[in-house]
Amino acid sequence: MSGHDVVFGFGAHSGIGEAPELLRMAQQADRDGLDLFSLSDHPYLGERLDAYAALGFILGGTRHIAGLVNVTNLPTRPAPMLARTATSLSALSGGRVVLGMGAGGLWDRVADMGVPRLSPGAAVDAFEEAIVLIKKLSGGGPPVTHQGRHYQVRQIKPAPVAAPVVWTGSNGPKSLAATGRVADGWIPGHAADWLSERYRTSRPIIDEAAAAADRDPREIRTIYNFPGRITDRPLPAARDHEGRWVGGSVGQWVEELTGAALEHDASGFIFFSADHGAPDPVTLGRWAMEIVPAVREAIAKENS
Template sequence: MPLERPPYFGLDANVPFPQSAALSERVLVAEEAGFDLFSLMDHPYAGDHHEAYAALGFALGRTRRISGYVGVTNLPLRPAPVLARTVATLSALSGGRFVLGLGSGGIWKRIAAFGAQTLAPKDAVSAFEEAIVLIRLLTGGGAGPVDFDGRFYRVSGVLPAPVPTPPIWTGSNGPRALAITGRLADGWIPSFGADWLAESYRAARPRIDRAARQAGRDPAEVISYFNFGGVLTDRDVLSPRDPEGRWTGGSVRQWVEELTGAVLEHGAGGFNTHVVDASGDDGADVVRRFAAEVVPAVRAAVAAG
């Protein structure tokens, strides 16, 4: 079933090729434990990792409830018209259990080495905006054929897929991309693991909110979904953040307090988590413990206000 209401809890499901069986196991454990989402990275030039969309489709086919997303899709290597067909297919076959994470491209040296044309930053952002517009036109079962004549994408007389457009969450960073997110997207994944206390987040989020309001939208329609990891300990730690202010983890009580505050005080819409135990293990036991002891406590505290 599609995502319901935030806050959402996701699990990082990335594993290298030598651990292929662990990917399926990790997603199944996440579903059984009650996570809302699993995530995969899109670095097709990395030969030791699975191709994200093939792995996502495989994992969605093994599950029944949990949603999946690629965080975030490497747009320069996945032209928007074909990507629109891909996401419509995944959404339809999974019963709407798909979120489109979308980025304009980041590691350009490796993207170019994989055969894509290198774009100047301003052009990459323009292509990113066109892609969001075109993907929305090519999904949702519009009234008739789509004609689109952009700088980077052109289609003529193409019928849209009769499938609702999935939520679109961006990995935007610069001012223009943030404004595009506010106008056109449903969610934002702050870059470089920034959380709600980071100065980069505090500077960036108002740009999204301002652009959303200028477009006649409620800024709350664009959720902030954080990549957020750390250690889950048996007892309170002296400080759950390092000297630079980055979260490092703590006890169940400290996790619950932190995540509840993120939602109620800072408007967090969800968390893509990578949690380890004191030994550094991120396997099924710590996933189940986090889901059983942290997730429901945060949801209850948020519901209570």
């Protein structure tokens, strides 16, 4: 995925028993014109599909929609192999991959997989180094030798495929700064949105680090995980007493998302149901066929 159009997606189930439904939902979203689907990555949970196996399977059964692992459990997926996975999926799908990256959460469970535990600071260092190395191992060119603190490769030829764009799930200041230096997008944690304290305090860290690295901060997109209800009638208040979005009618959604894109530089929205789970097919259809086209039209009208 490239360009700077506002993108619209949905968060999908990844349970082993839900595989047929997962493919049907992605195919419905593909037909209905959504831009991407999102899968979580929790390899220590035996009842979950492996995120990248599921991603490849769904991409093989769709034509236009892109796939995102939101976010990759990096400590269990060494960067040189993740580079091969991402570039292979991109080649197989015609570039329909976004690489979601995180420094690693739930370290107790990660360590249970036999992965050496890293301190928070070391985990962020490894995360930044991984993004740099994945980009080095993409896009062709001469063999790469990389002698870093966390990754070492010698004379490894890059894939002749461009690296997917990288969106991170950074939370802490050090990780946010790494996003500013080396990533292409940011997904705020805990479903925080553009009116949240998390966004207000975090986004400037990304922008300052980008500018210090001679990058244009505007090139780093902000994409929101955005749960909520879609109701038949307007709700008295679309946000709760803490200011968090709860949902509302199609009109309320359209007004909110159009304002986010035009006034707050929101670059994308990944829709989840109100309980942060995958939407049901009917709700997904309302998102894709009623809300998203109206937001796209309103943005285009304002920008014309």
